[in-house]
Amino acid sequence: MPIVSGSGQTRNNHQLNKGVWTESGAPAEAPFNVIGKRVPLKDAYRKVTGEGVYADDMKFPGMLHCRILRATTPHAKIISIDTSRAEALPGVRAVVTGRDAENRFGVLPVSQDEVAMARDKVIYNGEPVAAVAADTEEIAAEAIWLIDVKYEPLQEFLKPRDSLKEVAPELQLHEKVEKKHPNTNIHKAVDQEFGDVEAAFKEAGAIVSAEFKFDGISHGFTEPHAVIAHWDADDRLQLYTPQQVPHYTHRALAKVLELPMHQIQVIRTMVGGGFGGKSDPFQHEMIAALLSMRTRRPVKVTMDREETFLTGRGRHPTEGKLAMAFSKDGKLLALDSDVIIDGGAYGSFGVVSAYYNGVLSNGPYRIPAFRYHGKRIYSNRIPSGAMRGHGSVNPRYCTETLVDMAAVELGIDPCELRMRNFLESNTLTPFHKFRITSNGIREGLAEAMKRSDWKNKWGKLPYGHGIGVGCAWYISGSALPIHWNKLPQSTVHLKIDLDGGIAVHSLAADIGQGSDTVLAQCVAEVLGVDMDRIHVKSTTTDTAPIDLGSYSSRVTFMAGNAARAAAEEIRHKLADAAARLTGQRGEYFDFVNEELVCRSKPDVRVGFMEALHEAQADVGALIASGSYQSPPLGSTFKGSNAGLSPSYSFSAFICELKVDLETGFVQPLKVWAAHDCGKALNPLSVEGQIEGSVHMGLGQALTEQLRYRNGQLLNANFLDYKIPTPFDTPEIEVIIVESHDPEGPFGAKECGEGALAPVIPAIGNAIYDAVGVRMFEVPMTPDRILKAIEKKQREGK
Amino acid sequence: MAKQLLKLKVNGRDFEVAVEPYHTLAQVLRNELNLTGTKVGCDMGTCGCCTVHIDGKAKLSCLTLALECQGTSVHTIESLNEYQMHPLQKAFAECGGSQCGYCTPGFIMKSAELLAKNPDPTREEIKAALAGNLCRCTGFMKIYDAVEQAASELRQKTSDKPFPVRS
Numbered sequence: 001m002p003i004v005s006g007s008g009q010t011r012n013n014h015q016l017n018k019g020v021w022t023e024s025g026a027p028a029e030a031p032f033n034v035i036g037k038r039v040p041l042k043d044a045y046r047k048v049t050g051e052g053v054y055a056d057d058m059k060f061p062g063m064l065h066c067r068i069l070r071a072t073t074p075h076a077k078i079i080s081i082d083t084s085r086a087e088a089l090p091g092v093r094a095v096v097t098g099r100d101a102e103n104r105f106g107v108l109p110v111s112q113d114e115v116a117m118a119r120d121k122v123i124y125n126g127e128p129v130a131a132v133a134a135d136t137e138e139i140a141a142e143a144i145w146l147i148d149v150k151y152e153p154l155q156e157f158l159k160p161r162d163s164l165k166e167v168a169p170e171l172q173l174h175e176k177v178e179k180k181h182p183n184t185n186i187h188k189a190v191d192q193e194f195g196d197v198e199a200a201f202k203e204a205g206a207i208v209s210a211e212f213k214f215d216g217i218s219h220g221f222t223e224p225h226a227v228i229a230h231w232d233a234d235d236r237l238q239l240y241t242p243q244q245v246p247h248y249t250h251r252a253l254a255k256v257l258e259l260p261m262h263q264i265q266v267i268r269t270m271v272g273g274g275f276g277g278k279s280d281p282f283q284h285e286m287i288a289a290l291l292s293m294r295t296r297r298p299v300k301v302t303m304d305r306e307e308t309f310l311t312g313r314g315r316h317p318t319e320g321k322l323a324m325a326f327s328k329d330g331k332l333l334a335l336d337s338d339v340i341i342d343g344g345a346y347g348s349f350g351v352v353s354a355y356y357n358g359v360l361s362n363g364p365y366r367i368p369a370f371r372y373h374g375k376r377i378y379s380n381r382i383p384s385g386a387m388r389g390h391g392s393v394n395p396r397y398c399t400e401t402l403v404d405m406a407a408v409e410l411g412i413d414p415c416e417l418r419m420r421n422f423l424e425s426n427t428l429t430p431f432h433k434f435r436i437t438s439n440g441i442r443e444g445l446a447e448a449m450k451r452s453d454w455k456n457k458w459g460k461l462p463y464g465h466g467i468g469v470g471c472a473w474y475i476s477g478s479a480l481p482i483h484w485n486k487l488p489q490s491t492v493h494l495k496i497d498l499d500g501g502i503a504v505h506s507l508a509a510d511i512g513q514g515s516d517t518v519l520a521q522c523v524a525e526v527l528g529v530d531m532d533r534i535h536v537k538s539t540t541t542d543t544a545p546i547d548l549g550s551y552s553s554r555v556t557f558m559a560g561n562a563a564r565a566a567a568e569e570i571r572h573k574l575a576d577a578a579a580r581l582t583g584q585r586g587e588y589f590d591f592v593n594e595e596l597v598c599r600s601k602p603d604v605r606v607g608f609m610e611a612l613h614e615a616q617a618d619v620g621a622l623i624a625s626g627s628y629q630s631p632p633l634g635s636t637f638k639g640s641n642a643g644l645s646p647s648y649s650f651s652a653f654i655c656e657l658k659v660d661l662e663t664g665f666v667q668p669l670k671v672w673a674a675h676d677c678g679k680a681l682n683p684l685s686v687e688g689q690i691e692g693s694v695h696m697g698l699g700q701a702l703t704e705q706l707r708y709r710n711g712q713l714l715n716a717n718f719l720d721y722k723i724p725t726p727f728d729t730p731e732i733e734v735i736i737v738e739s740h741d742p743e744g745p746f747g748a749k750e751c752g753e754g755a756l757a758p759v760i761p762a763i764g765n766a767i768y769d770a771v772g773v774r775m776f777e778v779p780m781t782p783d784r785i786l787k788a789i790e791k792k793q794r795e796g797k
Numbered sequence: 798m799a800k801q802l803l804k805l806k807v808n809g810r811d812f813e814v815a816v817e818p819y820h821t822l823a824q825v826l827r828n829e830l831n832l833t834g835t836k837v838g839c840d841m842g843t844c845g846c847c848t849v850h851i852d853g854k855a856k857l858s859c860l861t862l863a864l865e866c867q868g869t870s871v872h873t874i875e876s877l878n879e880y881q882m883h884p885l886q887k888a889f890a891e892c893g894g895s896q897c898g899y900c901t902p903g904f905i906m907k908s909a910e911l912l913a914k915n916p917d918p919t920r921e922e923i924k925a926a927l928a929g930n931l932c933r934c935t936g937f938m939k940i941y942d943a944v945e946q947a948a949s950e951l952r953q954k955t956s957d958k959p960f961p962v963r964s
Contacts, residue, residue, distance in 0.1 A: 044890035047898025050834015050874035057833035220933050222838040222846055222899040272899030273933050305839045512897025512934050684893045688935055695936030718843035726924040726937050
């Protein structure tokens with residue numbers, strides 16, 4: 001895969017050579033040991049052999065099995081729950097209902113609106129109502145159907161606009177709603193206006209606007225939700241769970257169960273895919289814990305695929321009207337957007353989503369006037385939450401489509417129009433003061449244009465065959481922690497004992513993206529040792545220092561920096577030891593290939609183990625702690641925290657495709673995916689993340705949609721919820737743009753999420769190039785495409 | 798319905814297990830024989846995570862009733878790592894063909910069947926063979942790379958046949 005150098009930063013000397021080493025005049029371009037190498041994932045061999053242990057693979061002596069009874073109606077009062085027949089069934093050990101856990105929880109402190117099981121009313125079809133722990137799964141499954149729940153139906157809120165209306169208090173889905181809109185089902189409203197939007201539209205040379213609609217989609221990770229809780233003989237709760245964010249689950253468990261946090265240990269099992277769908281604290285985690293505390297036995301919950309869909313937290317169904325103003329020479333003057341996002345039953349990450357849907361449109365282009373009205377509403381549908389590219393993906397489709405429309409209207413090549421408006425590197429966005437450090441988007445787009453032969457294709461391919469472009473940016477970790485406190489966002493501990501193995505303790509969750517591997521690389525690089533020495537221990541809250549976990553594309557940047565900082569502390573100690581052993585005090589030592597080499601006298605060298613044992617004299621195992629905390633960033637207005645990140649990734653994608661004019665079926669032919677991830681610490685993983693993002697974006701673009709009838713999810717399985725197969729997935733040419741971020745570990749930025757958003761508009765714009773219709777509804781299914789083509793033909797006549 | 802006795806060979810070892818008539822092969826492998834390398838992703842034949850070999854043919858163990866396997870020889874992902882790691886396993890790890898890893902055993906078992914039948918598949922043939930397996934992480938590219946790398950390694954080794962087709 002090609003690697004293109006981006007503009008922006010030269011690598012900073014201090015990154016690798018902090019402290020005493022900066023005085024040594026070390027060269028800026030130290031040759032890297034493992035950074036930038038194609039390193040297989042640390043846990044890959046466990047995965048390919050089947051040895052890797054996921055939650056459902058675990059068994060404990062005396063383990064009970066749990067099944068959850070779910071609501072069968074979208075909105076209803078619970079008149080009564082009779083569990084007596086279930087309790088009487090032989091083999092049933094415990095039955096719990098909402099009455100057994102009163103405390104509310106939720107991932108955001110401002111939206112504590114979930115309960116372990118519904119209490120007075122159910123608010124979506126599929127909400128947990130009661131749960132059974134029994135000797136076998138079969139008994140548990142039989143028992144839940146013996147629970148008798150009487151409902152009294154309430155008016156349902158299934159269309160987003162219904163949730164905007166004023167209603168009686170008993171029809172509000174949650175007690176706490178947006179202050180500006182009391183007596184409604186609006187969860188959060190965000191209104192921002194900066195610059196003179198009206199004037200910009202008045203003086204514009206071209207105005208483009210459209211109404212857009214997006215269906216909800218699901219993460220579709222392959223491992224269904226599963227969890228095991230064990231209230232052990234020491235009166236401690238051990239919770240084995242495939243969590244992206246063990247720390248938030250830890251907090252929520254403490255709140256719901258009314259236990260001190262130290263009485264709970266959360267143990268992350270292997271995670272069979274997350275993509276944001278395993279980052280909330282979950283009801284099934286609370287349920288398993290309650291049942292285990294009741295029975296004092298291990299309790300396992302394993303959901304089937306339908307329940308996994310019903311647990312939700314996918315991308316918000318979205319509708320909105322957006323408009324952009326351009327000057328005659330193609331300068332972007334203003335963006336005006338007004339959107340409603342359907343949050344479904346719970347708050348989840350929704351307050352953040354409500355902000356992100358607006359503020360993350362302030363890139364990758366400079367926007368001199370900006371207006372955003374966003375409303376996140378509660379409805380009686382499955383809860384929406386954070387999904388890969390959280391909050392940026394749907395608005396990105398809208399703006400990229402509008403930019404394309406403007407290009408046509410102004411008679412400017414769409415890529416050229418984009419080039420005229422990109423943010424520069426080393427700049428702040430005008431209003432939110434998002435700090436743009438390195439930015440390789442120009443190089444990326446230029447390279448994608450070159451490789452795709454854009455100039456000879458765009459507007460020149462035969463009818464039914466088209467090419468389109470989409471650009472995006474994304475945060476490298478949210479700069480603001482969800483829970484306001486003074487702790488660092490990432491802390492990493494190292495321990496090196498006599499054996500020379502390096503234990504890396506962190507609570508950053510490896511969910512398949514390769515975070516364990518990246519942490520190991522950061523440590524191995526600083527200490528100049530083989531990767532085999534490094535053992536990453538990132539599963540248990542008892543031993544791992546708090547890390548805010550795997551969401552918002554934060555791990556490589558934040559935990560990577562923490563790991564590097566910890567390793568540098570050890571490096572100081574080893575360098576001192578080498579100096580003592582060789583008598584070369586005050587000299588710089590390079591750490592390469594398991595040796596410490598005196599820079600001014602390269603034949604003076606000390607083996608890593610020798611230096612280690614010298615450093616351990618009198619103190620024993622070397623231990624070190626490193627941490628990362630975002631610098632103060634941003635502006636001061638209310639809500640200005642949303643979207644802040646120490647760094648941003650940039651991407652520019654081009655897609656070529658064919659549209660079958662008879663069936664409306666779209667066959668993507670190739671995607672050129674240029675992504676600026678700063679320094680690619682592990683190009684193998686970077687490519688994997690980008691290819692995976694393209695595949696997932698392709699699904700949202702063309703086939704994936706959550707379909708409902710009367711509030712019931714119709715396609716909660718992989719047969720009817722269509723994820724692209726190998727035949728639907730075109731060749732993906734990844735172009736890594738390395739722009740070297742000044743603050744990222746070894747210059748790195750994010751690459752796990754930002755690469756999803758640009759695929760969808762690249763496809764939409766390519767469809768326009770192919771058949772001349774603009775798609776304002778996503779996914780762009782064959783029937784929608786045919787309808788648009790027919791409409792255009794009718795209007796043409 | 799009472800449990801019935803199922804006699805079968807799994808990974809070369811003879812087993813006699815009492816199983817419910819409604820138990821699937823996947824359930825018996827995972828719950829009774831502790832062979833948890835075989836994963837269940839959808840339980841309805843749509844993801845391919847549970848792929849195993851029954852008498853040398855790749856089958857979905859979530860759609861196969863255990864009692865259908867009476868007298869058969871079943872191989873799971875665990876069988877590929879005896880004495881040395883199978884080139885497919887090595888290649889999936891080295892090429893980045895496994896991210897979260899949950900679909901990986903299924904992909905490897907399906908690929909093993911392909912390579913047994915067709916030692917030098919084209920990319921289109923690999924796609925066709927793997928079309929029933931779902932990977933949500935990789936976008937498939939690195940999986941194709943892995944199958945091609947393993948195929949090439951296996952072709953070089955055919956003289957000493959370290960990985961015979963088992964049945």
